[in-house]
Amino acid sequence: MMPQLYHVPLSPYCRKVRLTLAEKKLEVDLVEERYWERDADFLRRNPLGKVPVLKIDGLILSESAAICEYLEEVYPTPSLMPREPKDRAEIRRLIGWFDDAFYHEVTLMILGERVNKKLTGEGYPDSRNVKSGVQRVKFHLDYMTHLLDHRRWLGGDEMSLADFAAAAQLSCLDYTSDVDWDRSAVVKDWYAKIKSRPAFRALLADQVSGFLPAPHYADLDF
Amino acid sequence: MMPQLYHVPLSPYCRKVRLTLAEKKLEVDLVEERYWERDADFLRRNPLGKVPVLKIDGLILSESAAICEYLEEVYPTPSLMPREPKDRAEIRRLIGWFDDAFYHEVTLMILGERVNKKLTGEGYPDSRNVKSGVQRVKFHLDYMTHLLDHRRWLGGDEMSLADFAAAAQLSCLDYTSDVDWDRSAVVKDWYAKIKSRPAFRALLADQVSGFLPAPHYADLDF
Numbered sequence: 248m249m250p251q252l253y254h255v256p257l258s259p260y261c262r263k264v265r266l267t268l269a270e271k272k273l274e275v276d277l278v279e280e281r282y283w284e285r286d287a288d289f290l291r292r293n294p295l296g297k298v299p300v301l302k303i304d305g306l307i308l309s310e311s312a313a314i315c316e317y318l319e320e321v322y323p324t325p326s327l328m329p330r331e332p333k334d335r336a337e338i339r340r341l342i343g344w345f346d347d348a349f350y351h352e353v354t355l356m357i358l359g360e361r362v363n364k365k366l367t368g369e370g371y372p373d374s375r376n377v378k379s380g381v382q383r384v385k386f387h388l389d390y391m392t393h394l395l396d397h398r399r400w401l402g403g404d405e406m407s408l409a410d411f412a413a414a415a416q417l418s419c420l421d422y423t424s425d426v427d428w429d430r431s432a433v434v435k436d437w438y439a440k441i442k443s444r445p446a447f448r449a450l451l452a453d454q455v456s457g458f459l460p461a462p463h464y465a466d467l468d469f
Numbered sequence: 470m471m472p473q474l475y476h477v478p479l480s481p482y483c484r485k486v487r488l489t490l491a492e493k494k495l496e497v498d499l500v501e502e503r504y505w506e507r508d509a510d511f512l513r514r515n516p517l518g519k520v521p522v523l524k525i526d527g528l529i530l531s532e533s534a535a536i537c538e539y540l541e542e543v544y545p546t547p548s549l550m551p552r553e554p555k556d557r558a559e560i561r562r563l564i565g566w567f568d569d570a571f572y573h574e575v576t577l578m579i580l581g582e583r584v585n586k587k588l589t590g591e592g593y594p595d596s597r598n599v600k601s602g603v604q605r606v607k608f609h610l611d612y613m614t615h616l617l618d619h620r621r622w623l624g625g626d627e628m629s630l631a632d633f634a635a636a637a638q639l640s641c642l643d644y645t646s647d648v649d650w651d652r653s654a655v656v657k658d659w660y661a662k663i664k665s666r667p668a669f670r671a672l673l674a675d676q677v678s679g680f681l682p683a684p685h686y687a688d689l690d691f
Contacts, residue, residue, distance in 0.1 A: 294612055295570050308558050310565030312534065317558040336530050336539040343532030347569070348517050390516055 250303035253280040253289065256453040257362060257422060259354055260311035260346070261299040262415035267315050267408065269446035271322045275301075277449075283367040312342060315408050327408045338402040341394075341409035349387050349416050356380025357425050362458055381425070388430050395433040406441070414441045418450055424461035428469065435469075443467050472525035475502040475511065478675040479584060479644060481576055482533035482568070483521040484637035489537050489630065491668035493544045497523075505589040534564060537630050549630045560624040563631035571609050571638050578602025579647050584680055606642070610652050617655040628663070636663045640672055646683035650691065657691075665689050 252268070252275045254261035268275050280289055282298050292300045293309040301308045304321070308314045319328050328335055357380040360372035391413065394401050402409035417438060420426050428435045441447065451465040463469040474490070474497045476483035490497050502511055504520050514522045515531040523530045526543070530536045541550050550557055579602040582594035613635065616623050624631035639660060642648050650657045663669065673687040685691040 295566065297570075304555070306555055306558070308562065310562045310569075312565055313558045313561035316561055317554055320554040320557065332539055332542040333526070333528055335542065336528070336535045339535035339538055340530065340532045343534055344517065347532075348519075 249274055249276050250301060251276045251278055252302075253278050253282075253292065253300040254298050255279060255282065256455050257358060257419050257458075258298055259350060259412075259415040259419050262418060262450055263311050263346075263408075263411050264299045264301060264314050264318075265449060266411040266415060266446050267318050267327060269449065270325060270327065270411075270444070271318060273303075273318070273322060312346065315342075315411075319408070327406070327411070329403060329405065329407065334403060338407045338409045341402050342412045345409075345412040345416050349413070352383045353380045353387060354416050354419060356383070358419055358423065361423060362455070365457065366455075384420070384426070385430065388427070388434055391434050391437070392431040395431075395437050401437070410437075410441055414438065414447075418442075418447075422453070422455070422460045422464055423458065424463075439467065439469070442469075471496055471498050472523060473498045473500055474524075475500045475504075475514065475522040476520050477501060477504065478677050479580060479641050479680075480520055481572060481634075481637040481641050484640060484672055485533050485568075485630075485633050486521045486523060486536050486540075487671060488633040488637060488668050489540050489549060491671065492547060492549065492633075492666070493540060495525075495540070495544060534568065537564075537633075541630070549628070549633070551625060551627065551629065556625060560629045560631045563624050564634045567631075567634040567638050571635070574605045575602045575609060576638050576641060578605070580641055580645065583645060584677070587679065588677075603647070606648070607652065610649070610656055613656050613659070614653040617659050623659070632659075632663055636660065636669075640664075640669075644675070644677070644682050644686050645680065646686075661689065661691070664691075 250268070250273060252261070252264060254265070254277055256279070280298050280300070282289065282296050285296050289300075290296055292307050295309070297309070299309070299311055299314065301314050308317060319326070328338055356376045360376050364370055364372055391401065398404065400406045400410050401413055417426055428438070442451070454460070472490070472495060474483070474486060476487070476499055478501070502520050502522070504511065504518050507518050512518055514529050517531070519531065521531070521533055521536065523536050530539060541548070550560055578598045582598050586592055586594055613623065620626065622628045622632050623635055639648055650660070664673070676682070
């Protein structure tokens with residue numbers, strides 16, 4: 248049976264898993280899950296009621312970091328993690344950076360307020376949060392610039408799960424035109440490179456009802 | 470040179486790393502880091518300004534999940550992760566559960582409000598958050614009960630990083646007497662078992678100035 252991914256289009260964690268699956272050429276059935284409705288069947292798959300949830304190999308997996316490590320262990324080609332423990336620690340450090348700090352400081356502040364609250368019926372955006380996210384994204388773009396001044400990819404010389412973790416967050420923000428690509432030429436180049444990969448295509452075709460993507464969102468020459 | 474861990478006593482992430490180091494019999498120099506003062510030297514070690522940061526093997530590691538996976542890869546004895554990818558996915562799912570959901574829904578709501586805000590001078594606790602954490606911890610204790618009704622340890626038959634991730638959060642809450650051990654006999658038994666390990670001793674000796682530990686905090690027969 249084809250793997251199934253329960254997801255929502257603008258979740259960075261779902262996008263990270265979709266990129267990983269696609270890069271490894273694993274076809275998947277995408278099932279859009281309105282997780283905030285807390286459907287009983289879905290809660291059996293993940294008692295936290297969060298996406299992504301991946302059904303694969305007879306297993307039901309949740310937590311995007313656990314899913315990506317599983318895919319890397321069972322489907323190692325192409326590799327998205329280096330071999331040396333010290334290099335793997337660097338990739339995982341950056342995954343934590345984007346999954347945790349970037350998400351809570353930026354994505355949740357901007358998209359969480361402007362998009363998720365409307366989709367899930369939680370109320371109006373808190374403009375202080377949006378402002379704080381818009382301010383804080385600069386720090387993260389500058390840190391990415393610092394990394395990319397010394398490396399071809401965020402985690403080293405090879406593309407890795409760290410790039411997917413970062414691109415997943417940024418692509419969500421780019422959907423609503425919340426990334427200032429003029430801030431850093433190296434970050435823009437890096438994003439252009441990752442955006443042009445076949446694995447990225449499905450993300451660029453995403454449509455969220457009620458929210459049109461920014462005109463440049465799917466444009467490879469943005 | 471002996472490894473150095475920059476930490477604060479009541480950070481669950483620092484505690485998870487301390488438990489992992491101690492279980493693997495790796496001695497470490499503990500350096501208390503007032504991370505909220507954003508010391509320039511410390512920011513060079515971790516630009517996010519967060520603990521834990523571990524100096525080991527000539528490396529500077531941050532993000533607790535990355536640190537623990539590194540320790541597991543380089544110091545595999547005793548093993549804190551199973552070998553099979555599906556079992557590893559389950560351990561990592563639970564690590565994500567406690568590091569992310571439990572932390573944001575419970576630890577941050579209770580300890581973040583009552584202790585961290587005072588320590589870092591951020592102001593007064595928001596009682597709505599404390600209330601929400603006190604309410605939500607029940608769900609998590611019940612889920613742990615469900616797991617432990619079927620398993621010896623949280624992630625399976627062997628003790629693993631999942632147990633340390635959970636015990637690290639609960640031990641912080643127990644310091645301020647915020648765990649209702651009467652709610653679940655199996656969770657209490659599990660915690661008694663992990664609390665009596667030599668690796669736990671240093672945590673039980675922790676003292677945070679301005680906050681006395683609960684009388685039963687260091688008691689193995691609580």
